[in-house]
Amino acid sequence: MKAVAIRPGTPNSVHLQEIPRPSINEIEGGNGVLVKVLKVGVDATDREIADALYGNAPEGDDYLIIGHECFGVVEEVGANVKRLKPGDFVTATVRRPGGSIYDLIGTNDMTSEETYYERGINLRHGFMTEYFVDDQEYIVRVPEGLSHLHVLQEPMSCAAKAIHQAYEAQRRMKVWSPKVAYVLGSGQIGLLATLSLKLRGLEVFTLSRSEAPNLKASIVEGLEATYVSTKVTPMKELVKQTGKPDLIIDATGFSPIAFEAMECVGHNGVVVWTSITGGDRTTQVPSDKINIEWVLGNKLLLGSVNANRTHFEMGIRDLALGDVMYPGVLSKILTNPVDGMENHAEMMRLLIEDDNALKVYVNVAE
Ligand code: BGC
Ligand code: ZN
Numbered sequence: 001m002k003a004v005a006i007r008p009g010t011p012n013s014v015h016l017q018e019i020p021r022p023s024i025n026e027i028e029g030g031n032g033v034l035v036k037v038l039k040v041g042v043d044a045t046d047r048e049i050a051d052a053l054y055g056n057a058p059e060g061d062d063y064l065i066i067g068h069e070c071f072g073v074v075e076e077v078g079a080n081v082k083r084l085k086p087g088d089f090v091t092a093t094v095r096r097p098g099g100s101i102y103d104l105i106g107t108n109d110m111t112s113e114e115t116y117y118e119r120g121i122n123l124r125h126g127f128m129t130e131y132f133v134d135d136q137e138y139i140v141r142v143p144e145g146l147s148h149l150h151v152l153q154e155p156m157s158c159a160a161k162a163i164h165q166a167y168e169a170q171r172r173m174k175v176w177s178p179k180v181a182y183v184l185g186s187g188q189i190g191l192l193a194t195l196s197l198k199l200r201g202l203e204v205f206t207l208s209r210s211e212a213p214n215l216k217a218s219i220v221e222g223l224e225a226t227y228v229s230t231k232v233t234p235m236k237e238l239v240k241q242t243g244k245p246d247l248i249i250d251a252t253g254f255s256p257i258a259f260e261a262m263e264c265v266g267h268n269g270v271v272v273w274t275s276i277t278g279g280d281r282t283t284q285v286p287s288d289k290i291n292i293e294w295v296l297g298n299k300l301l302l303g304s305v306n307a308n309r310t311h312f313e314m315g316i317r318d319l320a321l322g323d324v325m326y327p328g329v330l331s332k333i334l335t336n337p338v339d340g341m342e343n344h345a346e347m348m349r350l351l352i353e354d355d356n357a358l359k360v361y362v363n364v365a366e
Helices: 044-050 144-173 188-199 215-222 235-242 255-263 287-296 309-325 341-353
Strands: 002-006 015-018 032-042 069-077 089-092 117-119 131-135 139-141 180-184 203-208 226-229 247-250 270-273 300-303 336-339 360-363
Touching (some): 002 341, 015 341, 032 089, 032 144, 044 341, 069 144, 144 188, 144 270, 180 188, 180 235, 188 203, 188 215, 188 247, 188 309, 203 215, 203 235, 215 226, 235 255, 247 255, 255 270, 255 287, 336 341, 341 360
Parallel strands (some): 180 203, 180 247, 203 226, 247 270, 270 300, 336 360
Antiparallel strands (some): 002 015, 032 131, 032 360, 069 089
């Protein structure tokens, strides 16, 4: 069967790879699930992998099958699989366990080991293929009523984790009750974080470079949040209007902004960094100023990566509520389908060159 792969270390090496069709018997204990892949989304991480800035092949292979945002349908299940059946729509978590205590309790997203295993990204093959097999533990059911939001499940899980982590960490404040949040960046993570924060009742400002009107601004406004073009109102100017926010989620992929956020968050507040910046950019920061403000303000900086099954389930609940609260808004994120894995060159072109392509995904099968 066909798959889309890259050769790690070689930029622009995206190609079709012939691989054997997997079988549920590869998974022990009757826990295997065979998934027929319907759609796979690509994001900035795939762009970095294709640029050879990020990602590694599984041991023994010189290629990595890409794709970590998957949507598919269960084709066959092992004897021990009770909560899934053929015909169910599903997505899959991305990280697979290492050996740390965090991995052993199902929180692979929190591994304390330097090496991490991620399907489609690092040391494990991904989902851009006709079929894949995995243990039922990593397969998450997607309600049929959300199947029109298909490849958003994985990015939503990352946004859900980032926000949940912020709330978990802020239990240190005993009575933390955030009112104002900034979301930096209006890519998929920024927009989905905007949704989750709105559902938690915050006043949300989503900051992005491009001037409104544009699609991202219309999605932000559709979620009853405020879109701010930083060309018109830079973040520090916005702070003068709104006061310092209680929470800032950075999802820009641009590290200087992640540091600038540290100059804007309010006392007792939290900044969450979610971007994977595979480059080697450096920037100057007013370190004394940040240092004293952070100490005097008891502020917290939190990094958040990946998501475990619980976050997928949280994300699915947010998407479900968001889809009925703001009908038709979330599906506007899904801008650019590409038909068939053989059109991977078009997929990469859209991902790299088309600034209007908010979400590129491949229709792998009907
Ligand atoms: C993926 C995450 C992953 C992270 C780091 C993101 O694009 O969505 O699942 O943990 O990259 O590799
Ligand atoms: Zn991703």
